[in-house]
Amino acid sequence: MIMILGYCYGCGSTFLYKFYVNWSVIFIETIQIEKGLLNLDAFCEYMGIKKTKARELLHNPTNGFTVRIGNRLYAHKGKLDEWLLEQIL
Numbered sequence: 001m002i003m004i005l006g007y008c009y010g011c012g013s014t015f016l017y018k019f020y021v022n023w024s025v026i027f028i029e030t031i032q033i034e035k036g037l038l039n040l041d042a043f044c045e046y047m048g049i050k051k052t053k054a055r056e057l058l059h060n061p062t063n064g065f066t067v068r069i070g071n072r073l074y075a076h077k078g079k080l081d082e083w084l085l086e087q088i089l
Contacts, residue, residue: 037067037074046080 038046044054058066058073065079 034077036077038077038080039072039074043075043080046075046077 035042040051040054040058043058044051047054047057049057055073057063058075060066063083065076065083067074067076
């Protein structure tokens with residue numbers, strides 16, 4: 001088995017390609033790797049909101065999903081999903 005990590009420059013997705021050889025036949029399995037942190041643009045696209053509201057949500061210290069790296073704010077996707085479920089209930 002051979003594994004190759006690939007990156008799509010068009011959509012920014014990361015893929016893992018697995019190649020299997022069995023009786024002279026090559027099988028290819030592609031696995032898309034999800035990002036753990038969402039930047040502002042990805043956060044806006046994921047939530048379906050504009051940048052102003054996204055910045056307001058990311059600057060709120062009580063939300064639990066904001067990650068600060070240097071001066072930049074990111075949303076932790078797992079904690080964001082949990083926060084969204086709490087907002088529904």
